[in-house]
Amino acid sequence: MKKLNNSIVFSKSSNPWFNLALEEHLFSTIHEDQVIMYLWQNNDTVVIGSNQNPWKECDLNKIEADGVKIARRLSGGGAVYHDNGNLNFTFITDNALYDQERQMNVVLEAVNAFGVSATFSGRNDLLIDGKKFSGNAYFLGDKASFHHGTLLVCTDLMRLSKYLTPSNHKILSKGIDSVSSRVVNLNSIKQEITIGGLQESLIRSFQAEYGECATPKTFFQDSSTVQELAGLYEKYFSWQWIFAESPSFEVHFEKDYDWGEIWIGLVLVDGCIHEMEIFTDTLVSTFVQKMKKALQGIPYDFHSVEKALLSVASTNEEKPLFEDILLLFKECL
Known part of the structure; x- marks a missing residue:
């Protein structure tokens, strides 16, 4: 069996447009027999699914007033709120290696290493005692695919509900509504769970599942990296992508x-x-x-x-x- 070319990637930026651009760059340049685990965080951002309507999903008045960013991702699913108390992960593979169950197992093992009992639900969520701490979404391409999700560690749940509550003026849309779920922070269940500790646990779990890999690669948001992303940052930053991609x-x-x-x-x-x-x-x-x-x-x-x-x-x-x-x-x- 051919040895996998595994790699772990960190983003040191908390800018959602940069992080989503980097995710697509990694996806579009994935090699055969390669599995990437990409770990990243956004600060004060609402991220909507590819088929969602931001006017319907979000309270745009509150988002603008509080300086919160809004971004649209490639994958489907519902709107989510990200802050520095939330850790995002992405598994990127060529299609021959894409295995949702195996990828999800990496996350479950990393969380359960802290002595909790997390489970996977049929609606793409990870739960502890019936409460959601992770939502997952997927993007399947012709040659490669990715699976990404959130991990609520110590996110501000009040802000989460504040920005994901749309205004009450009437909107009729063909977009897909977000599904409200009971959510919980991991550190409210186990105080010792931190962002840093969870990152380390994910690295151990990833290597246990896929084998040893080289030193993690870190990306910073600087001019050379933005140039390397070949226009993807401009795409994710643009009004055209965030708003004009909405369904009629x-x-x-x-x-x-x-x-x-x-x-x-x-x-x-x-x-x-x-x-x-x-x-x-x-x-x-x-x-x-x-x-x-x-x-x-x-x-x-x-x-x-x-x-x-x-x-x-x-x-x-x-x-x-x-x-x-x-x-x-x-x-x-």
Whole structure:
């Protein structure tokens, strides 16, 4: 049997766009007979699945107000919150070596080495006493595949629920909703479980399963490494990838003002306003067509909406209406 070319990779960056770019780089450059275990952490980030809608999955107002990043990964599954109390792992292999059960066993053995009894559930989760401490997702390519997941060690669970609670304006989407689960931090079960200790345990478990490997390789986010990623960082950082990759969806909101009631309905395609319908009983009806024309085709983010509406020449009668509409969009976006 041919000896495997195993390797362990660490990222010293906590930037989600860099870490996801590095993950895809490792995936796209994997060699035959190679298994990589990649360990990484993101700081204050919501990561959505490949088929998810960020407007539906997240409270974008709170995310922006608190300076939290948002990222989209290659794999499917639900939205997750990452901070420095969470450890992420990725197993990358060529397809001949891809074995989900074997990879999961590495993680279970590493966790159970601390004297707990973790198990794998049928919904891609790892549990202790029925509570979830790890979610897993998968990406299967033509020649290689990867399996990655989270390990909650001492993450801020209050922030987790804060950012993954979407706003209450109505959205109809073809995207896949996240599934809420009861979660638990590993160090609340065993105080001696730390990020560093769990990393060491994963290395031991990985080598016990796949054999000895060379000294772990560490990546730092510097100019030479970013250049090596060949544009992947720009991809993961871009509005196009994070938002425009969302499935088509509809959103509508309404509000009463002194000048009348307004109902706005939008159809969004590739993250941009594709169709718009407005119903209002205001006597100042001229602003409706102006607003429709200004917003047609623009990205569905507040700065784009603001720029478009401010570019519209408005009369003294229309100006207070446009100001109120801008505040309404800001509230909803």
